[in-house]
Amino acid sequence: MVVLGIDPGITNLGLGVVEQVGKQARMLHAEVVKTTHGEPAPARVGQLYRAVYKAATTFRPQAIAVEEQFFYRQNELAYKVGWAMGAVFLVADQLAIPVYGYGPPKVKQALVGHGQADKHQVAYMVRAILGLKTLPKPTHLADALAIALTHCFYHPLRSNKPLS
Known part of the structure; x- marks a missing residue:
């Protein structure tokens, strides 16, 4: 199974492609797509679209896994993350x-074993599971790979349905 993991953001969108064969997982691709605040919104969204489209057509994932965002007081941020989504x-x-969505506690539970893990613990487990030599950086990259791995772990259980 090939999964495209997305850590959505308008300024920094993490994108990671993971392939799982049996119990082995490997990273096929990872990047952070950056846009700048001074660009018009349509140009920023277009840049993100082109990067996601290129990854999807190159690696042909069976699923896209995204981090579900929870915003309570940051309406403007939620609005702009919506552009990326x-x-x-x-x-x-x-x-x-x-497309499947996973909240941060579910990602932490899948990779570290408890939903209160910190970002360093998640990055460490991504490195270990994928056999990487170094921790994936920046955090947007580690998060995208973690989300893809989470889908690989949960999908065989059929515990998650596509977003509707």
């Missing part, structure tokens, strides 16, 4: 790839 959803629709 729009780019991801458009690619998913065009290529008929199901």
Whole structure:
């Protein structure tokens, strides 16, 4: 199974592609797509769309896994993360790839064993599971790979349905 993991953000979008064969997982691709605050919103969303589309058409994932965001007081941030999610959803629709969402506690539970793990513990487990020589940096990259791995762990259990 090939999974495209996304840590959504308008300024920094983490993108990681993981392939799982049996119990072995390996990283196929990882990048952080950066946009700048001074660019018009359509250009920023277009840049994200093109990067996600390129990864999806290159690696042909069976699923896209995204970090579900929870915002309580940051309406503007939630709005802009929505722009990034729009780019991801458009690619998913065009290529008929199901999208699954995982909240941070579920990702931490899957990789570290408890939902209160810190980012360093998650990055350490991503490195260990994927057999990387160094910790994936920046955190957007580690998060994208962690989300892809989480889908690999949960999907065989059929415990999660595609986002609707």
